[in-house]
Each structure stands twice: as structure tokens, then as C-alpha cells.
Amino acid sequence: MVTITLAEMKNYLRMNGFTDFPSEEDILITDLTDSAIEDVENYVNQVIDPVPSRLKISAMKIVAIKYENRTEDTNQLVKNELNELWQFRKEPGL
Numbered sequence: 001m002v003t004i005t006l007a008e009m010k011n012y013l014r015m016n017g018f019t020d021f022p023s024e025e026d027i028l029i030t031d032l033t034d035s036a037i038e039d040v041e042n043y044v045n046q047v048i049d050p051v052p053s054r055l056k057i058s059a060m061k062i063v064a065i066k067y068e069n070r071t072e073d074t075n076q077l078v079k080n081e082l083n084e085l086w087q088f089r090k091e092p093g094l
Contacts, residue, residue: 002037002051002059009033012060013067029067036062043082046090058085 009029022030036059041047044055058081065077 001047001049002040002056004033004037004056004059004063006030006033009060009063013064029063032063032066033059036060036066039078039082040085043085044088044090046088048088052088055085055088058082 006026006029010026013029015025039062040055040059048055061081062078065074065081069077
């Protein structure tokens with residue numbers, strides 16, 4: 001299972017000003033992170049342990065895509081990123 005902490009994601013997004021309590025942005029980033037991890041895990045269709053860093057980085061890229069393009073349809077951008085993971089995919093089409 002891919003795991004990404006809020007601190008890792010905020011660092012990846014180059015967000016400054018960490019707070020001691022969850023802000024609305026923190027909640028949004030956490031939700032986007034959970035969604036991106038689910039996207040990656042559903043795409044590869046298997047549990048890989050240990051998780052290759054490529055999968056984690058792809059999930060972080062997907063979060064960035066969704067975060068930076070909140071008002072736009074990001075489906076094609078996310079699909080393009082997931083397609084880069086084809087070598088990890090098990091039994092495509094299932």
C-alpha cells in the first residue's frame with residue numbers, strides 16, 4: 001500500500017507555513033492524497049510490497065495535478081500519469 005504523509009505532500013507541493021492544526025487546505029490535500037493513492041492502487045490492480053518509489057511519486061503527481069487544477073477537469077491528465085505505470089499493472093482490463 002502506498003503511504004504519503006500530509007507533511008510529504010505539502011513539501012512536494014512546496015507549501016510553506018505548516019500549522020499545528022488541520023486547515024481546510026490540509027483536509028483538501030489529505031482527501032486528494034487518499035483519492036490519488038486509490039487511483040494508483042486500482043490501476044496497478046495488485047499489492048506490491050515494498051512499494052516502488054515510482055508508484056508513490058505518481059500518486060504525488062496526481063495530487064499535484066488535482067490540487068493545481070481544482071476548477072478544471074483533470075481526468076485526462078490523471079489518466080496520462082496512470083498510463084506511465086503500465087509496467088506495474090497486473091491483468092489489465094479486469
